[in-house]
Amino acid sequence: MPEVIFPLDSTKPFTEQKLTGHNRWHPEIPPVATLKRGESYRIDCREWFDGAIKNDDSADDIRDAPLNRVHALSGPFRIEGAEPGDLLIVDILDVGPIPQEEGPLAGQGWGYTGIFAQKNGGSFLVDQFPDAYKAVWDFRGGECTSRHIPGVTFTGMVHPGLMGTAPSSELLKTWNKREGDLIATEPNRVPPLALPPEPDSAILGSLSGADFDRVAGEAARTAPPRENGGNQDIKNFTKGSRVFYPVYVSGASLSMGDLHFSQGDGEITFCGGIEMGGFIDIHVDVIKGGMDTYGVSENAIFMPGRNGPVYSEWLAFSGTSVTLDGEQRYLDSHLSYQRAILHAIDYLAKFGWSKEQAYLLLGAAPIEGRFSGVVDIPNSCATVYLPTEIFDVDIRPSASGPTQVDPGMGAPRAMNPG
Template sequence: MPDVIFPLDSTKTFTQQQLTGHNRWHPDIPPVATVKPGESFRVHCREWFDGDIHNDDSADDIRDAPLDKVHCLSGPFAVEGAKPGDLLIVDILDLGPIPLEEGPLAGQGWGYTGIFAKKNGGGFLTDQFPDAYKAVWDFTGHTATSRHVPHVSFTGIMHPGLMGTAPSHDLLTTWNTREAALIATDPERVPPLALPPQPKDAVLGSLEGADYDRVAAEAARTAPPRENGGNQDIKNLSRGSRVFYPVFVDGANLSVGDLHFSQGDGEITFCGAIEMGGFIDLRVDLIKGGMETYGVSENAIFMPGNVEPQYSEWLAFSGTSVTLDGEQRYLDSHLSYQRACLHAIDYLTTFGYSPEQAYLLLGAAPIEGRLSGVVDVPNACATVYLPTAIFDFPLAPTANGPTRIDPGMGAPRSSF
């Protein structure tokens, strides 16, 4: 087992640990450790809400989830010899939940998926699902099942939802400027168009005093993916993946967190993956001057891992860029994927699931989302592929009609 360079004590909160990570992006957050090219190491990661979501049958914790606190990131880790313009190679060697059969924190034998309320983050289908719901998933080896979404069982593609390098000061200014301009177009929108710097609840490693105050006022939130990688939520960044990150600061300052037991393409409920705490084993290396050599001026490129469930039969749903009220949009692939997801949800309800259970399932299970047509004006076409083997009943249409299942207790809804 590689040496643990960022240990976590499950009985303590993120800020009570021996080493303090961070939940904002800024080049002046000091690294917690330095590693050498070619070195392998293990990192422990907190679940992204630091234990605020519970293994129970209430969604009030999702409704009240403190978005200013996320994401709890382990790091930064400096890489010896890394300079701006290099490419940082990151190999994902292994990852998994905290190795305990049960416990109070997500990752200790369980994880969760949440539909976020429109007033607190929203989601891909927030207009159709404005309230908070939750599903708790139990882990048996690599398999996930849920009392809140019964009759399904699937192998998770475990992966870090968030990993990336630190931005330079210039890149940070670019982020804040362009996102502020977007917010200004509709500053009262719910949910907001973007999240500006927020000093409240900022965790900035070992920074204190005036340095903390300055950085907290400038540091970027970790919610979106950006040029440094960040919160890309790519389910195929699994074991065996190799990622090439642009380096913007001396040392690269790599950070990682937001581990997922499983996820469907798009993480559509916003907290759409099965969130967990756990460990990840990484190996790093450098390609000197690699950004210019390979034309990677921004955004990571990667080689997907070779460890994933082998589903061979699928039921696919398509959607086009026409709104629910019949308005035609021009090649709107975002809308077409929404419509494909809604068609899949409608289909699953014919078997007995509630719309919320179906929505949670699409976020958590290893569904495939694809842009199937982007040139046939005016309609873009997107598709959602459901692996049929995850269900314990026949999913395909037949002349006999859908098999009705017992939906169980349903997905817990938040109180008002």
Template sequence: MPELLFPLDSTRRFTDQEKVGHNRWHPAIPPAVTVRPGQCFRVHCREWFDGAIHNDDSAEDIRDAPLSVVHALSGPFAVQGAEPGDLLIVDILDLGPIPQEDSGPLAGQGWGYTGIFARRNGGGFLTEQFPDAYKAIWDFRGERATSRHVPSVSFTGITHPGLMGTAPSAELLAKWNQREGALRATDPDRVPPLSLPPEPRDAILGSLSGADFDRAAAEAARTAPPRENGGNQDIKNFTRGTRVFYPVYVPGANLSVGDLHFSQGDGEITFCGAIEMGGFIDLHVDLIKGGMQTYGVEENAVFFPGNTPPQYSQWLAFSGLSVTTEGEQRYLDSQLAYQRACLHAIDYLTKFGYAPEQAYLLLGAAPIEGRLSGVVDIPNSCATVYIPTEIFDFDVRPSARGPARINPGQGAPRARF
């Protein structure tokens, strides 16, 4: 086992650990650990809400989820010799739920969760159609997940970190704040908001304290979106065997990681659409000196995807066009087309007995595949969502005999404001 450099005690809060991580991006956050190029090491990660979501049959914790505390990130890890302009090479060697802890109150101790976030507290990809909060608990057995809230399915997860990235420079942070603030100003009262401003409340900034903490907290970027440094990209194939190349913007690179997922569908469409968990990740790091200019990788990460996806061979695919549910034509709107494909898949699954919310939760958690299938044929984009048919314990394919009716069980817990 690689040396454990960032341990977490499951009995203590994220802020009460031997080494304290962070939940904002800022170049002034000091590194928690320094590693050398070529080193392998293990990192413990807390699920993104640090234990605020519980293994129960209520969705009130999703409804009231404290978005100002996310994401609980482990790090930063400074890499010796890394300088702005380099590329940081990160290999994902292994990852999984909390080691040796198969039961307990924290996500990752034998279970995880998927949430549909209320429109007034985060929203989601289909928030207009699903404005209330719902939750599904998933139980882990080896590499497979099942749920009492979404019965009659079982699937192998593609474990991955939803969030990993390097620290921004002061100039890059200022650029983020300017452009995201300009976007918010176009519709400042929108619910959910168009972007998240810096929020000093609940900020965790590693070992920063006093006036340094106050200055950084006032301008530090929230970790919700992906950005040039990688960040919250939520790529389901970012699993064992992945090699990623991150731009380096500050001395040491200051790599951070967290938001581990047991499984996820393409798009993480419910916002908390993956199966969220705490756990461990084993990493190997190295450098390409001057690599940002050499390869033109200056404002994005590039990667080789992991080579261990579930081996599904049978799929049922649904298509969507860039036409709203009210019949309004949009021009090559690929996001709308993917929304419509997902809504068609949800509607289809209700014919077998699932509630729409159960189907929506399933699309967020199971390893579905989303694709942009046509982006040139004006005025309609075409997007598709592929669902592996082997995850169901009944035949989900269309046939002359009609859909089988399953017992939907107790359903997914719901909470309303």
């Protein structure tokens, strides 16, 4: 096993560990350790809410999820020899739940998926699903099942939802300016258009005093993906993947976290992957001057691993850029994917699952989403592919009609969703 460079004790909160990670992006957050080029390391990761979500039959914790605290990131790590303009190579050698543990912390044999309430960030389909719901998944080997969504079993495609390098001071200013300008166009929107710097609940490694206060007021939230990688939530970014990150600061300051046992393309419920804590084994190296050599001035490129589940039979649904009210939109691929997902939800509901169960399933299972047509004006076309092998019943259309499943207790809904 590689050296554990960032250990986490499951019995202690994230801020009471031997090493303190962070939950904001800023170039001045001090590295917790140095990784040598050509070496391999194990890094423990805490699930993104640091234990706030419980293994129970209530969704009140999803409704009240403390968004100011996310993400609980391991790092940053200084990479020996990395300088601005280089490309950082990160190989994912292995990734999984917390090893050999069962307990109350996500990753200890279980994980969760949530539909976020509108007032707490919402989801991809927030207009149709404005309230908070939750599904808990139990892990057995490489597979998972849920008491909240009976009738399905699938193999996990474990991956880090978030990994990235620190921004330079100039890049951080660019982020804050452009996102602040967007917020200013509709400052009272619920959910908001973007998340500005927020000192409340900021975790900034070993910074303290006046430096902490200043950085907390400048640091960017970790919710969106940006030029440095960040919260990209790419389900194929799994064991065996190699990623090339732009380096903006001396030492790169690499960080990671937000592990998922599985996820559908898009992480459509917002808390859409099967969230968990766990570990990730990485190998690091550097391509000197690689940003200019390969034209990678922004945004990472990666080579997906070959270790995901293998499904060969699919049922696909399509959608076009027409709203539910019949309004024509011009090549709106985001809307097209929403419509494809809604068609899949409506279809699965015919078999007895609630629409909330279907939505949670599509966020967690390894569905494939594709932009299938983006040039034929005025309608873009998006498609979503469901692996039919994950279902206990045959979900293909037939003359006999849909087989009815027992939906069990259903997905818990938050009380007093407001």
